[in-house]
Amino acid sequence: MYFTLLFALTCLVTCHGFVGTDEKNESHCGLLKSVLDYTLLSVKMDKNGFHREVITTVQLGSIVPSSIRISLVYQWPKGVFIDPYQVTSQKEHSNWQILIDSAIDLEVPAHKTEGFVSYAYPTNGPSLRLRKVIIPIHGRYHEPSAVGKTFISVDIPAPDLLIRSDECTNLSDMDPHTVVNAPCTADNASICSWVKVHFQELGHMSFQLPVGDSSLVLPVCGGTLLVTLICCVVLSKYMWTHRTVQ
Numbered sequence: 001m002y003f004t005l006l007f008a009l010t011c012l013v014t015c016h017g018f019v020g021t022d023e024k025n026e027s028h029c030g031l032l033k034s035v036l037d038y039t040l041l042s043v044k045m046d047k048n049g050f051h052r053e054v055i056t057t058v059q060l061g062s063i064v065p066s067s068i069r070i071s072l073v074y075q076w077p078k079g080v081f082i083d084p085y086q087v088t089s090q091k092e093h094s095n096w097q098i099l100i101d102s103a104i105d106l107e108v109p110a111h112k113t114e115g116f117v118s119y120a121y122p123t124n125g126p127s128l129r130l131r132k133v134i135i136p137i138h139g140r141y142h143e144p145s146a147v148g149k150t151f152i153s154v155d156i157p158a159p160d161l162l163i164r165s166d167e168c169t170n171l172s173d174m175d176p177h178t179v180v181n182a183p184c185t186a187d188n189a190s191i192c193s194w195v196k197v198h199f200q201e202l203g204h205m206s207f208q209l210p211v212g213d214s215s216l217v218l219p220v221c222g223g224t225l226l227v228t229l230i231c232c233v234v235l236s237k238y239m240w241t242h243r244t245v246q
Contacts, residue, residue, distance in 0.1 A: 029165070029168040029170055029171070029173075031063075031065050031165070031168075032065075032068070032163065032164075032165040032168045032174075032195070033173075033174060034061060034063070035060055035061045035063075035064060035065075035068060035163065036163060036174065036177055036195060036197055037061070038060070038061035039058070039059070039060050039061065039161065039163070039197055040058075040059040041056070041057070041058055041059075041158070041159075041161050041197070041199055041202065042056070042057045042059075043055065043056045043057075043158050043159065043202070043205065044205070045156075045205045045207060049139075050138055050139040050209065051136070051137075051138055051139075052080075052136070052137050052138075052139070052207065053134050053135065053136050053137070054074075054134070054135045054137055054156065054205070055132065055133075055134050056072055056120075056132070056133050056135075056159055057130070057131070057132045058070060058072070058130070058131045058132075058133075058161060059129065059130050060129050060130075061129075064129050065165065065167075067165045067166040067167045067168075068163065068164075068165055069163070069164050069165070069166065069184075070121075070122060070131070070161065070162065070163050071119055071120065071121050071161075071162040071163075071182060071183075071194065072119070072120040072133060072159045072160070072161060072162070073117065073118075073119055073159055073160040073161075073162060073182065074117065074118045074119075074120070074135070074159045075115065075117055075157050075159075075160075076115055076116050076117070076118065076137070076156065077115045077154060077155060077156060078110050078111075078113050078114050078115045078140070079110045079139060079140055079142065079152075079154035079209070080137045080138060080139055080140060080154060080156065081104050081105075081106060081113075081116075081137070081138055081140060082098070082100060082104060082118060082135065082136070082137055082138075083104070083106060083136070083138060084100060084104055086136060087100075087136075094123075094133075094134075095122055095123050095131065095133070096120045096121060096122055096123065096131075096133045097120070097121045097122075097123060097185075097186035098118055098119070098120055098135070098186065099118065099119040099120075099121070099183060099186045099188055100116065100117075100118045101116055101117040101118065101119075102116050102117075104116065108140070109140055109141045109142060109143060110140040110141065110142045110143070111142065111143040113140070118135070119182065119183060119186065120133050120135070120159075121185055121186045137156075139154065139207075139209045142209060142211045143211070144211060144212035144213060144214040144217070145211050145212070145213055145214060146214045146215070148213055148215065149211060149213075150210060150211065150213070151208040151209065151210055151211065152208065152209055152211045153206050153207070153208050154206065154207055154208070154209060155204050155205070155206050156204060156205045156206070156207075157204045158199075158202040158203065158204060158205070160196050160197075161196070161197040161199075162180065162182055162194035162195065162196055162197070163194065163195050163197060164192055164193065164194045164195060171193055171195055174195050176198045177195045177196060177197055177198050178195070178196050178198070179193055179194070179195055179196070180193075180194055180195075180196050181193060181194070182194050
């Protein structure tokens with residue numbers, strides 16, 4: 001009888017613990033859903049020429065639990081690159097940490113490289129409600145045009161905003177948002193489940209870079225060679241006339 005009573009009490013305590021855990025998880029997931037519904041994202045490009053800045057502003061809801069984490073995912077085309085050394089040197093003065101998914105070759109032209117992905121994570125700060133990240137990007141040199149184009153357009157899609165909560169483990173009911181896997185932090189030590197926020201109005205940014213004209217290769221090379229020969233002849237005549245060579 002005592003064994004039966006002890007078994008019943010154990011079951012009651014265990015079931016109560018499960019119910020309490022489920023209710024707590026549901027509560028945190030509800031807070032996460034509320035944050036998702038009132039989140040805003042804006043992105044713009046600043047500066048001119050080959051060296052630009054992509055400025056992204058994230059504005060969350062009025063109530064943001066301390067368990068909320070965010071990340072920005074950028075899909076960069078092959079026409080631009082991020083300088084890892086520049087990002088490292090600016091780390092101490094930035095409120096964000098940048099993770100790049102692959103090695104970056106700073107010298108190769110656009111047609112000999114591929115696009116890449118970078119992740120941005122905010123560092124600890126006084127508030128997570130409003131955060132702004134500025135990422136410096138640089139245009140790559142492009143292959144000369146064979147059809148007489150003087151500029152080429154580089155399209156950069158808007159970043160994806162990922163949000164998760166340390167306390168919410170059930171992400172099955174987050175429509176219209178989707179669940180994706182991404183690195184938990186900039187250390188890239190583990191993978192977490194994130195909710196990718198769905199925005200309807202975000203498009204892409206475009207800017208133009210100058211390109212060469214391949215039809216001018218022969219005239220330019222010929223003119224360069226002719227000018228070089230003329231300079232050599234003039235210089236040699238000057239040296240001979242003034243006896244600068246013994």
